[in-house]
Amino acid sequence: MALSESDVVDRSRRLLKMREQEQPRLRKISAYMRGEASSVYVPRGARQEYKWLIKRAKVNILPLVVTVVAQALYVDGYRPAGGDENAKAWEWWQANRMDARQHGLHRGTLKYGISYAVVTPGKPGPVIATRSPRRMTAFYLDPVDDEWPKYAIDEVVRNDLDGKVRIVRLYDDTHRYELEEDIKPGGQLRLKKSEEHGLKVCPVVRYTNGDDLDGEDCIRGEVEPLFEMQDQLNSTTFNLLMAQQYAAFRQRWVTGMAPPLDAQGNPMEPFNASVSRLWVAEDGDTKFGEFSQTDLSGYLKSAEETIRHIATVSQTPPHHLLGQMSNLSAEALAAAESGLQRKIAERKSSFGESHEQTLRLASRAAGDKRGWEDLSAQVVWRDTEARALASTVDALGKLSS
Numbered sequence: 001m002a003l004s005e006s007d008v009v010d011r012s013r014r015l016l017k018m019r020e021q022e023q024p025r026l027r028k029i030s031a032y033m034r035g036e037a038s039s040v041y042v043p044r045g046a047r048q049e050y051k052w053l054i055k056r057a058k059v060n061i062l063p064l065v066v067t068v069v070a071q072a073l074y075v076d077g078y079r080p081a082g083g084d085e086n087a088k089a090w091e092w093w094q095a096n097r098m099d100a101r102q103h104g105l106h107r108g109t110l111k112y113g114i115s116y117a118v119v120t121p122g123k124p125g126p127v128i129a130t131r132s133p134r135r136m137t138a139f140y141l142d143p144v145d146d147e148w149p150k151y152a153i154d155e156v157v158r159n160d161l162d163g164k165v166r167i168v169r170l171y172d173d174t175h176r177y178e179l180e181e182d183i184k185p186g187g188q189l190r191l192k193k194s195e196e197h198g199l200k201v202c203p204v205v206r207y208t209n210g211d212d213l214d215g216e217d218c219i220r221g222e223v224e225p226l227f228e229m230q231d232q233l234n235s236t237t238f239n240l241l242m243a244q245q246y247a248a249f250r251q252r253w254v255t256g257m258a259p260p261l262d263a264q265g266n267p268m269e270p271f272n273a274s275v276s277r278l279w280v281a282e283d284g285d286t287k288f289g290e291f292s293q294t295d296l297s298g299y300l301k302s303a304e305e306t307i308r309h310i311a312t313v314s315q316t317p318p319h320h321l322l323g324q325m326s327n328l329s330a331e332a333l334a335a336a337e338s339g340l341q342r343k344i345a346e347r348k349s350s351f352g353e354s355h356e357q358t359l360r361l362a363s364r365a366a367g368d369k370r371g372w373e374d375l376s377a378q379v380v381w382r383d384t385e386a387r388a389l390a391s392t393v394d395a396l397g398k399l400s401s
Helices: 005-034 048-056 062-070 088-095 098-112 224-246 297-314 318-322 330-336 338-365 369-373 389-400
Strands: 075-079 114-120 127-131 136-139 151-160 163-171 175-182 190-196 204-208 252-255 287-290 378-381
Touching: 005 062, 005 098, 005 136, 005 151, 005 163, 005 175, 005 190, 005 224, 048 224, 062 098, 062 224, 062 318, 062 338, 075 088, 075 338, 088 098, 088 338, 098 114, 098 127, 098 204, 098 338, 114 136, 114 151, 114 338, 136 204, 204 338, 224 297, 297 318, 330 338, 338 369, 338 378
Parallel strands: none
Antiparallel strands: 075 378, 114 127, 114 204, 136 151, 151 163, 163 175, 175 190, 252 287
């Protein structure tokens, strides 16, 4: 049964208020992924050179933590319970270009901890749309046990000739409602159109980075737990650049020499220190010396240890982040990546269930009752684990014997 216009507007406003509460967290994650977050303190009256160093004191490795996992996640097929004759849903996967678009869905879930897919009837077949949590929010009566949300809301801002307009779409188990709101003082949400989707469930599928019995409040992506360590790495990098800029060049000193005077009789600096200049004095009693430069090895070691800490917490093999890999046997490489492979296997289990839910819903949208009722179907993941050819041949030889 369709909601009345007042109910649609009321529910939309309540869901938009829920979205506003989670947006600061999501914007912070996005800023860290873009490398725009800085934890270096800027004192009042800082010189331009100080600010110039801060802009360059960013070694952002958080995107690599996401990429290492995302590159190992690729859905290669769909295995229904009844065999190939019941694989119609895979045709809709291909028709919606999900071979390529699945990567954005995986990366968004790894980054923010949650993403969404929206399935609606269309022509010639169902339409699968992927959504970031920065654009969509779903409301579950029971976030742990409910398979389908009660309501979901999707919003996007578009430019119009008269200004910016916010387009809001509200989904429930029977209809999709589209609303508009002018982004200006006094702008009001107004219902533009309503259409029945006929799926009998709210057509939104949730993808999570991991299940937790405490619900959505404990859903976190790969990036959020690493904020403090990324800040520490940026701070260490800034201190390294400061030492390079001001203390790595050896400072010289001179004694036993009267400084020259200017035309007004004021003493002048006798030498202009530079890498390309040599200091010379005519007086034999003049002595020269220099202070030793700052040792940078401590800063480099500190940055390396921070990266190793990030690798440990994120279960990312250190050689992916440090680029150090020499004389590693196949067994040693497999041992180094064992934690990452266990993590990838867990993500495949979580994402795979959501993909299967999406394909079942696509079957229902296409009128394929058998595909909708197939609860035993499984997505097939591509095997991306690195293996040495020698070990594979040896295993096959032992298996045949």
